[in-house]
Amino acid sequence: MNKVVHFEIPFEDINRAKKFYSIFGWQIQEYPEMDYICVQTVAVDENHKPKESGAINGGMMKRTDKVKSPVITINVDSVDEHTKKVIQAGGKVVMPKMEVHGIGYYAYVTDTEGNVIGLWENIM
Secondary structure, three states: OOOEEEEEEEEOOHHHHHHHHHHHOOEEEEEOOOOEEEEEOOOEOOOOOEOOOOOOEEEEEEOOOOOOOOEEEEEOOOHHHHHHHHHHOOOEEEEEEEEEOOOEEEEEEEOOOOOEEEEEEEOO
């Protein structure tokens, strides 16, 4: 069974979003070179995996025409294979597979209802 391992929250105003989500006690760290904000809701181990069973961490990014609502990300064995399965099931590719800093591959797809879902494949 493939697990939900990450979430992403789009924003219009970075400072407003950071201020709002800080009320939950989350650690929020900007990565300007990636145009991304990492959100840590729970402590992680040396491999950046949550230390608590069932917990996930996430991120925030600028809202786009393609990603307007929060996104859940599902860990899969192969982004390529699951992208094919998504298309066969009636979904679409929104953002093709890309490598994320030597730790994994990521893609955005839509389901048959138009919801954007992230697919994640670990490299390690």
